[in-house]
Amino acid sequence: MYIGTAGVPIGCKNCSSLDALKFLKDANLNALELEFVRGVKMGEENAKRIKNRAEDLDIRISSHAPYYINLASDDPQKLQRSLEHIKKSLYITNLAGGxxxxxxxxxxxxxxxxxxxRRMKNALESLVEFIEQHNIKTKMGPETAGKLSQFGRLQEILRLAEEVPYTEPVFDIAHLHATREYDFTKKDEYYRFFNDAPMDHYHFHFSEINYGEKGERNHLNVGETLEPNYKYFLEVLKELGIKATIVLETPDLEESAKKLLEYWKTL
Ligand SMILES: [Zn+2]
Incomplete structure (x- = not known):
């Protein structure tokens, strides 16, 4: 099981992503998602250093592409820019071993x-050539979205992963709860989820979440509302023997990650 943070831990003051690896290791955490959400600013040399150090410390690397993406845009320039963001993210993440x-x-x-x-699928398919040209091992990870206006219900994400090469789902548990696709205050709903979405390895985002009729409002720390319930989540992961990476997208990052880790160790 890999548990870690979305970006540099808060307690790691003035740390680069490279510094964050050691900090995570010292906290017994073992996953880092590189946050390219405001643009991919990481250089190639830095990415390669992250790969080496992450391998030494056995920390699993992933990344989050910029937020400025709409692959269903009518505007060809916007679509082109969205594709460029993804290409850059994949290229650098691959160098970082993500x-x-x-x-x-x-x-x-x-x-x-x-x-x-149809537009989303075409857009991802248009990146296949780039991925093959550069021998990129990093998978494209369309994410289950938290707002109902955003593309990305579970079945759509699963279908993309099925139909487009080099694509695997990113499952945001809080988002699936906020859209009411699942009610993760109930343990049974986790069994239903794993039945609906069978995988060899799962890439999860986890947080608690504040939501309304339109879905996601904002992410909350683990332990605030138990929506979704992290204990049931970990219990079912354990019972089903599931292999997964869990990236905490909470305001407090590593504090929530440590809560999951602590409970995981008791199971
Ligand atoms: Zn996300």
Whole structure:
């Protein structure tokens, strides 16, 4: 089981991503998601250093692509820029030894679900050539979205992963709860989820979440509301013998990660 943080831990003051690896290791955490959410600013040399150190420390690397992405955009320039963000993310993440890049795919707008899906699929397919040219091992990771206006219900994400090469799902448990696709205050709902989405290895985002009729409002720390319930989550992971990476996207990052780790050790 890999448990870690979305970005540099808060307690790691003035740390680079490279420094963060040692900090995580000292806290017995073993995953880091590189946050490229405001643009990919990491250089190639730095990425290679992260790969080496992460391998030495046995820390699993992933990344999060920039937020400025809408792969269903009508505007060809916007679509092109979105694709460039993803290419850059994949390229640098691959150099950093990362397994997957989480992608917020964009919005339904007024297109209808099928047309949105078609555009999303075409967009990811258009990146296959780039991935093969550069021999990129990092997977494209379309993420289950938290707002109902955003593309990314579970079945859509699973279908993309099925139909597009080099694509694997990113499962944000809090988002699936906020859209009411699952009610993760109930343990049974985790069994239903794993039944609906069978995988060899899962890449999870986890947090608690504040939500309303339109879905996600904001992420909360673990232990604030138990929505979703982290104990049930870990219990079911354990019972089913599931292999997973869990990246904490809470305001307090490593504090929540440590809560998961502590409970995991008791199971
Ligand atoms: Zn995300």
């Amino acid at each position: 397994h997957i890049t989480a992608i917020h795919m964009g919005y339904y707008q007024n297109l209808g679900k099928e047309e949105t899906y």
